[in-house]
Amino acid sequence: MSTPQKPFSRVVEAIPPSGIRKFFDLAQSMQGVISLGVGEPDFPTPWSAREAAIHALEHGATTYTSNSGLLELREAVTDDLADRYGVRYRAADECLVTSGVSEGLDLTLRALLNPGDEVIVPEPCYVAYQPCVAFAGGVPVPVALDPGDAYRLDPAIIGAAITENTKAILFGSPSNPTGSAQSAADIEALAALAREHDLWLLSDEIYDRLTYHGTHTPVSAAAWERTVLLGGFSKSYAMTGWRVGYVCAPEPLAQLMHRIHQYTMLCAPHMSQIAALEAMRTAQDDVDEMVADYDRRRRLFSKGLDELGLTCPVPGGAFYVFPSITATGMSSEEFAEGLLTQEKVAVVPGNVFGPSGEGHVRCSYATALPQLEQALERISRFIGS
Amino acid sequence: MREILTVLESDAHASSERIATLTGIDEATVREQVAAWEASGVIRRYKAVVDWDRFGDERVTAFVDVTVAPERGRGFDDVAERIARFREIRAVHLVSGAQDLRVEVEGASMKEVADFVAQKLSGIDRVTATSTHFLLRRYKDDGQLLTDPEPDQRLSVTP
Numbered sequence A: 001m002s003t004p005q006k007p008f009s010r011v012v013e014a015i016p017p018s019g020i021r022k023f024f025d026l027a028q029s030m031q032g033v034i035s036l037g038v039g040e041p042d043f044p045t046p047w048s049a050r051e052a053a054i055h056a057l058e059h060g061a062t063t064y065t066s067n068s069g070l071l072e073l074r075e076a077v078t079d080d081l082a083d084r085y086g087v088r089y090r091a092a093d094e095c096l097v098t099s100g101v102s103e104g105l106d107l108t109l110r111a112l113l114n115p116g117d118e119v120i121v122p123e124p125c126y127v128a129y130q131p132c133v134a135f136a137g138g139v140p141v142p143v144a145l146d147p148g149d150a151y152r153l154d155p156a157i158i159g160a161a162i163t164e165n166t167k168a169i170l171f172g173s174p175s176n177p178t179g180s181a182q183s184a185a186d187i188e189a190l191a192a193l194a195r196e197h198d199l200w201l202l203s204d205e206i207y208d209r210l211t212y213h214g215t216h217t218p219v220s221a222a223a224w225e226r227t228v229l230l231g232g233f234s235k236s237y238a239m240t241g242w243r244v245g246y247v248c249a250p251e252p253l254a255q256l257m258h259r260i261h262q263y264t265m266l267c268a269p270h271m272s273q274i275a276a277l278e279a280m281r282t283a284q285d286d287v288d289e290m291v292a293d294y295d296r297r298r299r300l301f302s303k304g305l306d307e308l309g310l311t312c313p314v315p316g317g318a319f320y321v322f323p324s325i326t327a328t329g330m331s332s333e334e335f336a337e338g339l340l341t342q343e344k345v346a347v348v349p350g351n352v353f354g355p356s357g358e359g360h361v362r363c364s365y366a367t368a369l370p371q372l373e374q375a376l377e378r379i380s381r382f383i384g385s
Numbered sequence B: 001m002r003e004i005l006t007v008l009e010s011d012a013h014a015s016s017e018r019i020a021t022l023t024g025i026d027e028a029t030v031r032e033q034v035a036a037w038e039a040s041g042v043i044r045r046y047k048a049v050v051d052w053d054r055f056g057d058e059r060v061t062a063f064v065d066v067t068v069a070p071e072r073g074r075g076f077d078d079v080a081e082r083i084a085r086f087r088e089i090r091a092v093h094l095v096s097g098a099q100d101l102r103v104e105v106e107g108a109s110m111k112e113v114a115d116f117v118a119q120k121l122s123g124i125d126r127v128t129a130t131s132t133h134f135l136l137r138r139y140k141d142d143g144q145l146l147t148d149p150e151p152d153q154r155l156s157v158t159p
């Protein structure tokens, strides 16, 4: 018996599977690999949050919560945004707890886009941005940022891509994969551009706590009325597996997102919401320690790469460095594949994050110092050979 | 500057060069600062954290709660200092609660520790009672978990 012969969704079929997959399969089949290919913290979730979830399970927190998420968690999130950045969202109707930024992004795009609406996506960027725009019926418009300019969100480059169909600009700072953190001045300029063309700014701020030069600039501080703030716990609190995050947006849009969420996800996992709340309340010291640790690794690793002639601007945030490998004469894929098979170090070729990532590889330093040092030795051997 | 101490606290071997790399502070400054801290006593000394059990040395530790009749005008200080001077004593703390001093005693065997408590500790003037708790297993010491680290469960390549 065969499955029905009618075609599948053309939109979905047109999207290629993630280029990361190939390296995953290869790396997974090998022994003794040092992986710099991991996009998640190497720390476990702070114990206070884990313990709170265990307690919650023992006491029956196994139900749905309200669609929007636990009010206490939304209040903690909105108060925290007000405290740290001076941006104020109402917990009641401008903040929604989601199953990670991943769901928040999907809701945003589905609530916002009509068929044919264009979303400008500066790249190299997180692998999900363009597919999610397409899944929501929109047209992703990739725009290459300049590696020579530290992948700055240059308003001139972005402005040049605006058409009458443009509805939004989707970006993340600090960035996966480049680690670049945008300056307050560039965020301001981008906000002015969005105002001029009446665009939404879809701002993925999942790495907001992981910044190393000064503090993070939230986009809502510059353009509250046209910003969707996607935030999460996965990276800053090392909670990737819990599937919890949040999205904050002006009320009319937030309500539409709520409508999709109530019919699709219903709510983020109850016990994960409790863990996230506890993390916000008690794990600040853990976060500070993790950030200090990433900072040391960042310095050591980017210096090591520089000494090998793999130049990279010292990244300002997240836990990625995105060095240029053009000096080796190899393409990103050749480099990544050769490094993995010859020296057993897994990195992600830059082109999976967009064509302008070609000539680079993404290395995650969410890995213990001794392993980073060993990885540097292996990379040195690889490019010397 | 605090960062320098954080690095040294977890790796007393770290060279000035390495500390400079990890903190972004220049190497000459690191060297001067560390020397200044060594001189002023902010850095007391450099030590290795040795797991003697793993080395094969069987050592026995006991926590002993000591009740003391305090001395007029001197409180607990004289007695505490007398106790602290014994080689067998690893730590002495004045604590609140039913007993007064909580001390840590170390010896080569249970008998050695028991003899020390019976013959030396409880015989000290103004020590009126002792209560001894032998240590059975350390799970965390000096802020350091001694249990096996949790395995890394991450997939090797993720977005």
Ligand SMILES: Cc1ncc(COP(=O)(O)O)c(C=O)c1O
Binding pocket: A039, A099, A100, A101, A102, A103, A126, A172, A175, A176, A204, A206, A232, A233, A234, A240, A243, A244, A245, B159
């Ligand atoms: C930039 C960026 N956004 C979103 C996500 C997904 O986050 P979440 O776990 O909250 O769904 C990731 C995870 O790698 C990411 O790097």
